[in-house]
Amino acid sequence: MSIYKKRLDLHTHTDNSFDGNHSTMFLCEQAVLAGLRGIAFTDHVEIDAYEKDNYEKRAFQSYFEIVKARNAFLGKLLVFAGVELAQPTYDTETAEKLMNTLQYDFVIGSIHNLRGRQDFYFMDLTDTTDEEIRSMLTEYFEEELLLAQWGKTDTLAHLTYPLRYICGDYGHHVDIRDYSDIITKILKAVINSGISLEINTSGLRQKIASTLPNEEIIAQYRALGGELITVGSDAHFAEHLGLGLDEGLSMLQRCGFKKITFYQKREPIQIDIE
Ligand SMILES: [Zn+2]
Numbered sequence: 001m002s003i004y005k006k007r008l009d010l011h012t013h014t015d016n017s018f019d020g021n022h023s024t025m026f027l028c029e030q031a032v033l034a035g036l037r038g039i040a041f042t043d044h045v046e047i048d049a050y051e052k053d054n055y056e057k058r059a060f061q062s063y064f065e066i067v068k069a070r071n072a073f074l075g076k077l078l079v080f081a082g083v084e085l086a087q088p089t090y091d092t093e094t095a096e097k098l099m100n101t102l103q104y105d106f107v108i109g110s111i112h113n114l115r116g117r118q119d120f121y122f123m124d125l126t127d128t129t130d131e132e133i134r135s136m137l138t139e140y141f142e143e144e145l146l147l148a149q150w151g152k153t154d155t156l157a158h159l160t161y162p163l164r165y166i167c168g169d170y171g172h173h174v175d176i177r178d179y180s181d182i183i184t185k186i187l188k189a190v191i192n193s194g195i196s197l198e199i200n201t202s203g204l205r206q207k208i209a210s211t212l213p214n215e216e217i218i219a220q221y222r223a224l225g226g227e228l229i230t231v232g233s234d235a236h237f238a239e240h241l242g243l244g245l246d247e248g249l250s251m252l253q254r255c256g257f258k259k260i261t262f263y264q265k266r267e268p269i270q271i272d273i274e
């Protein structure tokens, strides 16, 4: 049993994501069993592969299944229509067109790959040198800064995403403090743009064993005046729904946050952490 009454998982994937595994309806049933009060489905749309991988069709399919599930679970579970828009800054026209076409509640912004490169998820980083890692991370954080400055998504997801693979899966050592200048700029840009920062709890169940970003960065965001924050498990399986939410919420309380944020029709709503 959780000590928290209002558990909302705001980052999850259905089988309308290329790496998702379960249907929207099944995930809703499991979310209720997992004691969630609400869930946002945020299937992948990789903007820089939009035409090539037929993301428009997938986005519509995902959206309509969410709307169906929202009606079916009325009164039992809050269901938010979301999307994880990756690399939107690489083609803002396509990104904005999609955001204006479907009536999303919540749009997550993320970067999974550098321009013209593959997703870190697919990279073989076994023999990558420290110098290459430094150059990739520098470029990655520059892209995160552009995404935060662009400010048209609702939240900035998994700020330290490449570390899941570089440090977690491949065991390279990275001192995140070497990037503190650019990370400070990103956090300030998130605040200036009026968007929220995401605590992605997936890392807690993966080799990296930490939230993305980590507690130190969350505390810094708070110290800089950051108030809007979302929490999501990034579940790709039903059994991962809600995992790490309690840890995420206690981390927020330790960092001085009193409220968490969710979105309805793209408007932030803050509720007490209790
Ligand atoms: Zn992602």
Ligand SMILES: [Zn+2]
Residues within 6 Å of the ligand: 011, 013, 084, 234
């Ligand atoms: Zn995701």
